[in-house]
């Protein structure tokens with residue numbers, strides 16, 4: 001076990017040495033507030049708050065995210081909307097306590113099946129150009145097919161050693177064939193029908209044929225968008241990000257319409 005850990009550390013150092021650390025693992029900085037639904041879920045670290053996971057605003061008082069971001073409860077975490085730079089004072093920022101946390105009851109921590117969670121904020125947000133809800137795909141809507149271009153955003157790690165960007169990054173990825181992701185050399189049976197897997201090999205023109213762009217640690221909970229509609233939630237992937245046979249995994253939102261309506265409806269109309 002110890003030698004295995006040592007190997008992993010050496011592997012990470014080698015990876016870090018060769019990776020340029022330019023993105024969400026690839027990708028680019030988003031135009032400020034061009035994705036006004038983005039939420040930063042933050043946890044106290046000492047006397048400051050630290051970004052931990054993404055999320056996205058889906059209704060007046062509701063943010064969607066991943067269960068694995070808050071598996072044991074809110075524990076004092078806060079949700080910040082209207083963020084572009086995590087560190088700077090931006091007058092667009094609105095900070096909330098978590099009034100209710102609804103983790104999907106069938107979340108499976110062994111394979112991250114049903115990795116969908118809803119947060120009820122402690123109060124309504126003030127809608128602005130920097131803060132507004134995004135539409136999410138409902139049952140019967142068209143999910144992206146294999147090879148479709150989808151996009152995602154986050155403040156997640158730039159590399160596998162965990163260095164984090166200050167400003168929101170975005171990335172276009174392509175939906176991978178689910179048959180491939182179910183193969184044993186990819187995710188095998190851990191890949192369920194509630195998941196989309198996606199990655200992008202490289203930019204066109206292809207100057208880095210072996211470099212994978214991917215969502216990574218800290219991007220979790222953020223949205224996967226198809227034509228501007230949230231279709232997925234950044235969930236899981238390889239233990240390391242940007243690996244060839246471990247594309248990013250996203251929860252299929254349209255499979256949870258009934259649960260979402262139940263949670264959000266119940267609260268507004270008890």
Ligand SMILES: *[C@@H]1O[C@H](CO)[C@@H](O)[C@H](O)[C@H]1NC(C)=O
Pocket residue numbers: 094095123124125126
């Ligand atoms: C919304 O704006 C009002 C008036 O400026 C302010 O009192 C309130 O705190 C704001 N709400 C949030 C969530 O920031």
